[in-house]
Every structure is written in structure tokens, then in C-alpha cells.
Amino acid sequence: MxxxxxxxxxxxxxxxxxxxxxxxxxxxxxxxxxxxxxxxxxxxxxxxxxxxxxxxxxxxxxxxxxxxxxxxxxxxxxxxxxxxxxxxxxxxxxxxxxxxxxxxxxxxxxxxxTVVFSPEDLTLVKGDPSDRRRFLDDLLVLRTPRLAGVRADYDRVLRQRNSLLKTARMSRGALDTLGVWDAHLARTGAEVLAERLALVDALRPYVGKAYETVARGATRDDADIEYKPSFDLEGRTSRDDLTEALLAEVERRRGDEVDRGISLVGPHRDELLLRLGDLPVKGYASHGESWSFALALRLASYDLLRADGDxxxxxxxxxxxxxxxxxxxxxxxxxxxxxxxxxxxxxxxxxxxxxxxxxxxxxxxxxxxx
Structure with missing residues (x-):
């Protein structure tokens, strides 16, 4: 291409x-x-x-x-x-x-x-969790374009639910309506979550291989990535199980969410953990190691897309x-x-x-x- x-x-x-x-x-x-x-x-x-x-x-x-x-x-x-x-x-x-x-x-x-390498890539390592979530979602959509619609649906549900939560303490009607949006959040969130979990599993070996290539003296076992959801999944990975788990966790956190006026459960709160050995890259890696890890993430994306046939x-x-x-x-x-x-x-x-x-x-x- x-x-x-x-x-x-x-x-x-x-x-x-x-x-x-x-x-x-x-x-x-x-x-x-x-x-x-x-x-x-x-x-x-x-x-x-x-x-x-x-x-x-x-x-x-x-x-x-x-x-x-x-x-x-x-x-x-x-x-x-x-x-x-x-x-x-x-x-x-x-x-x-x-x-x-x-x-x-x-x-x-x-x-x-496309796979883009740019100076902004350092934010993949040193930036906020939202930067790493965006990295995963961009790669997901390139591999499976229909997920752009799923991601847009989740964002729409999240905005509507957050709007209701901001008024739930003052409005009984808003609180009653939340149940409908809880179900939407659980359904679309479970699909995003399931796809991200599968992507991280597929990407992990490529990250180790790429880091070994770009970092002096490294081995492919030095670099690792792990998906950290906003609550304990207890080993659940299927879409149906994740939907049930998300819905149960939303109901459990209802009081906290109403108090704070924001959704506290779902893929928008998740994190992609980056590790060198037993330590997180953020806060512990040198500037050179951070750059090497950022390059490894991009190279791993490229290799995974090539493995898909493009x-x-x-x-x-x-x-x-x-x-x-x-x-x-x-x-x-x-x-x-x-x-x-x-x-x-x-x-x-x-x-x-x-x-x-x-x-x-x-x-x-x-x-x-x-």
C-alpha cells in the first residue's frame, strides 16, 4: 500500500x-x-x-x-x-x-x-493515561474500522450519563433515568474493553521484540505492557461477562458517582501500564529508555498491522x-x-x-x- x-x-x-x-x-x-x-x-x-x-x-x-x-x-x-x-x-x-x-x-x-513516529510520542510514556488509551483505540480502529462507531457510541453515552450525574443530586427524574444509560454504558463499554484486552495480548510480544531492537543491551523480556481496567475483572474477558461486570460495578459505585457528578467506571478510566523489568516506565526510566519504549510501541504497532496482511x-x-x-x-x-x-x-x-x-x-x- x-x-x-x-x-x-x-x-x-x-x-x-x-x-x-x-x-x-x-x-x-x-x-x-x-x-x-x-x-x-x-x-x-x-x-x-x-x-x-x-x-x-x-x-x-x-x-x-x-x-x-x-x-x-x-x-x-x-x-x-x-x-x-x-x-x-x-x-x-x-x-x-x-x-x-x-x-x-x-x-x-x-x-x-499509517503508523506515525513523532516527537509527541514521548507522551505515550510520560503523559496521562488518556494518551495511552488513545494509542490503543487508534490502533484498534485501524485494525477493525467498525470499532470507530462503537467508540463514538461509547463517548456519546458517557457524555449523556455524565450530564445526568451532574444533576442527579438535585433531580429525582435524572436519577431514575440513569438506569437506562447504565445499560448503554455497560453494553458499549464491554465491547471497547474486550477489544482492548485482546489487542494488548496481541501487541505484547511485538513490544518486547521491538524494545530489544532499539535499546542497547536489552532483551525482549525487559519490556512489557499490561491493561489495567478501572475495577477487578476477576479473569472475565467475554463481552457478555464484561457487560454484567460493568453493570454490577456501576451500581456498586452509584453513590460515589452521584456525589462527584461523573462516571467512575468504564474504559475511559482504564490505563495501559508500561514496564521495564519490575518497574513502571513512567517515573523510573531514563530519557533514553523512555524514547526507546515509545519507539518500541510504534514499531510494535507497525509489525502487528503487517501481521494482519497490510x-x-x-x-x-x-x-x-x-x-x-x-x-x-x-x-x-x-x-x-x-x-x-x-x-x-x-x-x-x-x-x-x-x-x-x-x-x-x-x-x-x-x-x-x-
């Missing part, structure tokens, strides 16, 4: 951009603020309908524009499809395949798969400037064989020799092949 052409209209800093791409390595070289990351961000957005840099779509629209369009020709097994998404702030986004409209924009998700597009967004010479070389050697690798860097010297390929110079709103 690779992108052969990218077209942008009013996306980020570009009023218009038109870039031909090839399999193999393509590097976008330009000073900070010139728009090189905007190009790869657009391709990643087509993959997940989300940015790896910002939480909402509004910053993706060029200042003064009403909407933005991202269009890409994607080649898979020798066949080309044109994927397009129109970003409309405050309204529903619209999507097309080969110019034909889709009923929902999220039906684009997973048609092109070769994802790898995006290395300004990541080499954050790494020492040894880790640069290790990462470059690991990804050089991917079907398509897109690299951004401030200067050409930051791109390792193993990733020599097509180069574009980015500056002044132009993208010019070197």
Missing part, C-alpha cells in the same frame, strides 16, 4: 498543494514552520480522520477558509482508489471514494493505514532530530524496507543514509522536488 498522489485545498498552511509520491522513501526537507509536517499530517488524517498533532479539526483549516479538502490516490495490490475528505468546522465532514459520496465520513477509516505507510515526522546517532541508525535500518516511508526533517543531514530516496524541499508555500 502506498500513496501515489496527494492534493490539498485550504489544509493548514496550504491554499493548494499537489505532490506526486512513489513507493520507497520520500523525505520532505524544510525549516520549522514551512509546512512539511502538514503534508504527512494530511495523509495520516485520511487514515484515522484525526490528527496526531491536535485534538480537533478546526486548526486544520487554513486561516480565512471555510473548509479544507484532502485527496489522495492510494495504490493497493496494483489497484488505485482516490480517497477524499472534506473538513467542515461545526458541521459533519464529508468523504468520497473515486468521487462517489460515502454515507458517513468514518467509512474512510482504515482504507489507508504494509502500513510509515511516517517519521521530525523524529530523527530527537534521537541520538545510534538510535537514528537503528530506526532507519528497521523501517527502510517498508513499502512507503515518508520522512520530515529540518535539514537533510538529519535523514540517515539508509533512508536515501526522493527528496522534496518545502518552503514559502511550495513543495519542490530536489
Amino acid at each position: 502506498y500513496v501515489s498522489h496527494l492534493t490539498l485545498h485550504d489544509f493548514r498552511s496550504y491554499a493548494a498543494a499537489d505532490v506526486a509520491l512513489e513507493p520507497g522513501v520520500t523525505a520532505f526537507i524544510g525549516r520549522n514552520g514551512q509546512g512539511k509536517t502538514n503534508l504527512v499530517e494530511a495523509i495520516d488524517y485520511l487514515s484515522r480522520l484525526a490528527s496526531h498533532r491536535v485534538a480537533t479539526d478546526a486548526p486544520l483549516i487554513r486561516a480565512g477558509a471555510d473548509r479544507a479538502v484532502v485527496r489522495a490516490s492510494v495504490v493497493r495490490d496494483g489497484r488505485t482508489a482516490v480517497l477524499e475528505v472534506e473538513l467542515n468546522p461545526g458541521k459533519a465532514n464529508r468523504a468520497r471514494i473515486n468521487r462517489s459520496p460515502l454515507p458517513r465520513a468514518r467509512e474512510l477509516i482504515g482504507l489507508v493505514r 504494509d502500513p505507510i510509515l511516517i517519521l515526522d521530525d523524529v530523527f532530530a530527537e534521537l541520538d546517532t545510534e538510535r537514528r541508525a537503528q530506526l532507519a535500518d528497521l523501517v527502510a524496507g517498508a513499502e512507503q516511508v515518508l520522512v520530515t526533517a529540518a535539514v537533510g543531514a538529519d535523514v540517515p543514509e539508509a533512508l536515501a530516496g526522493v527528496r522534496y524541499l518545502v518552503g514559502g508555500g511550495e513543495v519542490v522536488r530536489e
Whole structure:
């Protein structure tokens, strides 16, 4: 799988951009603020309908524009499809395949798969639990696109339930209505929970293998991940059992939730634990070890997606400037064989020799092949 052409209209800093791409390595070289990351961000957005840099779509629209369009020709097994998404702030986004409209924009998700390495990856290790939950959910949706709908349903139920909890102490009617939303929370939450548990089990061996590769002197037994739910599951993993368990725990915590006006049980409160040996990575690992673990998580994602039968597009967004010479070389050697690798860097010297390929110079709103 690779992108052969990218077209942008009013996306980020570009009023218009038109870039031909090839399999193999393509590097976008330009000073900070010139728009090189905007190009790869657009391709990643087509993959997940989300940015790896910002939480909402509004910053993706060029200042003064009403909407933005991202269009890409994607080649898979020798066949080309044109994927397009129109970003409309405050309204529903619209999507097309080969110019034909889709009923929902999220039906684009997973048609092109990307794995992004970026300086923000350090938050996977040092950031809040929400960063690690987002990492799992993004990977889940890429592997099984229908889960985007399940995740959206859970978020909707959670917002409604939290709204009721804020008024439950003052309103008997709100308290009576909670039971209906408890059932919805348990049903959708159990599906998210079951899928995350299965994903962590599938990802774990890849994380150990990747960490051994990128960390000097490490073995694959050094790095481990574990899913920690918001309550004890007592070994339950099936969707039906998890639904019952979530519902029982919600009922048990009812008083606490009403007092605090917020939902305290469910996947939105869970955590992905990262360990080196017997110690948690967060708070104990050195800066170098933290970077190695973050890289291992991304490499493990890539390997898992490849094991599913697809070769994802790898995006290395300004990541080499954050790494020492040894880790640069290790990462470059690991990804050089991917079907398509897109690299951004401030200067050409930051791109390792193993990733020599097509180069574009980015500056002044132009993208010019070197």
C-alpha cells in the first residue's frame, strides 16, 4: 500500500498543494514552520480522520477558509482508489471514494493505514493515561474500522450519563433515568474493553521484540505492557461477562458517582501500564529508555498491522532530530524496507543514509522536488 498522489485545498498552511509520491522513501526537507509536517499530517488524517498533532479539526483549516479538502490516490495490490475528505468546522465532514459520496465520513477509516513516529510520542510514556488509551483505540480502529462507531457510541453515552450525574443530586427524574444509560454504558463499554484486552495480548510480544531492537543491551523480556481496567475483572474477558461486570460495578459505585457528578467506571478510566523489568516506565526510566519504549510501541504497532496482511505507510515526522546517532541508525535500518516511508526533517543531514530516496524541499508555500 502506498500513496501515489496527494492534493490539498485550504489544509493548514496550504491554499493548494499537489505532490506526486512513489513507493520507497520520500523525505520532505524544510525549516520549522514551512509546512512539511502538514503534508504527512494530511495523509495520516485520511487514515484515522484525526490528527496526531491536535485534538480537533478546526486548526486544520487554513486561516480565512471555510473548509479544507484532502485527496489522495492510494495504490493497493496494483489497484488505485482516490480517497477524499472534506473538513467542515461545526458541521459533519464529508468523504468520497473515486468521487462517489460515502454515507458517513468514518467509512474512510482504515482504507489507508499509517503508523506515525513523532516527537509527541514521548507522551505515550510520560503523559496521562488518556494518551495511552488513545494509542490503543487508534490502533484498534485501524485494525477493525467498525470499532470507530462503537467508540463514538461509547463517548456519546458517557457524555449523556455524565450530564445526568451532574444533576442527579438535585433531580429525582435524572436519577431514575440513569438506569437506562447504565445499560448503554455497560453494553458499549464491554465491547471497547474486550477489544482492548485482546489487542494488548496481541501487541505484547511485538513490544518486547521491538524494545530489544532499539535499546542497547536489552532483551525482549525487559519490556512489557499490561491493561489495567478501572475495577477487578476477576479473569472475565467475554463481552457478555464484561457487560454484567460493568453493570454490577456501576451500581456498586452509584453513590460515589452521584456525589462527584461523573462516571467512575468504564474504559475511559482504564490505563495501559508500561514496564521495564519490575518497574513502571513512567517515573523510573531514563530519557533514553523512555524514547526507546515509545519507539518500541510504534514499531510494535507497525509489525502487528503487517501481521494482519497490510504494509502500513510509515511516517517519521521530525523524529530523527530527537534521537541520538545510534538510535537514528537503528530506526532507519528497521523501517527502510517498508513499502512507503515518508520522512520530515529540518535539514537533510538529519535523514540517515539508509533512508536515501526522493527528496522534496518545502518552503514559502511550495513543495519542490530536489
